[in-house]
Amino acid sequence: KLFFTDYGSAAKVERCDMDGMNRTWIVDSKIEQPTALALDLINKYVYWLDIYLESVEVADYQGRRRQTITKGRQIRHLCGLAVFENYLYTINSDSLSILRINRYNGTDVQALARLDDAKEIRVYQKRTQAAVRSHACEADPYGMPGGCSHICLLSSSYKARTCRCRTGFILGSDGRSCK
Numbered sequence: 001k002l003f004f005t006d007y008g009s010a011a012k013v014e015r016c017d018m019d020g021m022n023r024t025w026i027v028d029s030k031i032e033q034p035t036a037l038a039l040d041l042i043n044k045y046v047y048w049l050d051i052y053l054e055s056v057e058v059a060d061y062q063g064r065r066r067q068t069i070t071k072g073r074q075i076r077h078l079c080g081l082a083v084f085e086n087y088l089y090t091i092n093s094d095s096l097s098i099l100r101i102n103r104y105n106g107t108d109v110q111a112l113a114r115l116d117d118a119k120e121i122r123v124y125q126k127r128t129q130a131a132v133r134s135h136a137c138e139a140d141p142y143g144m145p146g147g148c149s150h151i152c153l154l155s156s157s158y159k160a161r162t163c164r165c166r167t168g169f170i171l172g173s174d175g176r177s178c179k
Contacts (some may be wrong), residue, residue, distance in 0.1 A: 003046055003060075003088035005034035013037060013048055015061065019153040019162035026063040034119075036081040038049040038088065047083055049090070051076050056088065056101070070106030072159070091118045149177045 003015045003026075011031045016023040020109035025032075031054035038091055039046055044061045047069070054075040059066040069088070077094035088101045089112075096115055102108040137145045137152035148163035155162050165171050165178035172179050 003037060003039060003049060005037055007031075007033045007052075011050075013046060013059075013063075015046075017153075017155050019155050019164070021162070022156060026061065027057075027059055027066065036079060037043060037091070037094075038081040038083040040083050047088060049075060049078050049081055051078070056081075056090075056106070058103070068106075069103060070101060070109075074109075080118070082121045082123045084123040084125060089121050089123060091115065093119070093122055133158060135159070144176075147176050 001015050002018055003013070006012050006014065007079040007103070010028065012028040012058055013026045013031070013034055014023060015026055021113055026046060027048075033050055034048045035051050037046055037048040039061070045058050045107060046061060047056065047058045049056055055068060055071040055074055056069040058069055058076060068113045074092070077092050078090045079093050080091045083103060088103045090101065092099055092111070095111070096118070097111040098113045098115060098118075098121065100108075100110045100112055116166050135154060137154055146161040146163065148161070150166050150169065151164040152165060153162045154160070154166050161172060168176035173178060
């Protein structure tokens with residue numbers, strides 16, 4: 001799945017399959033300017049920053065069990081969001097520092113380090129990486145991902161895929177080759 005925020009004409013947090021199909025709204029009410037999000041892949045929660053409402057919130061992948069983690073003026077200066085173990089990590093663009101926030105109750109906010117011009121944050125740790133299983137976009141015997149001549153996108157499950165073409169090409173009638 002692909003998770004994303006939008007605050008154009010109607011603000012929302014959404015998800016879709018990697019090929020863009022099955023677009024689903026997770027949150028579309030009481031939301032104004034969601035600017036960053038992070039996923040808890042194990043428990044299936046999505047966290048987001050709303051800089052207009054000055055809040056950090058969480059909901060499950062279906063938009064249920066929504067909660068406000070923290071709220072206040074300090075949120076308007078945050079950008080980027082990552083989750084690891086019991087904490088959320090973000091960047092305060094005003095003080096140029098990495099902040100750690102308890103993700104269960106918004107307390108225990110600590111500045112960890114100072115960075116210049118950081119706008120995004122990611123946590124890379126083995127336990128945060130999903131286990132890789134065989135999938136529909138694996139290279140075929142000819143080295144083509146999922147049998148696609150250009151781009152292979154996972155669809156509704158790891159067993160399904162959609163082929164797409166690079167700019168300037170169109171997908172052939174076989175659904176795999178680009179012309």
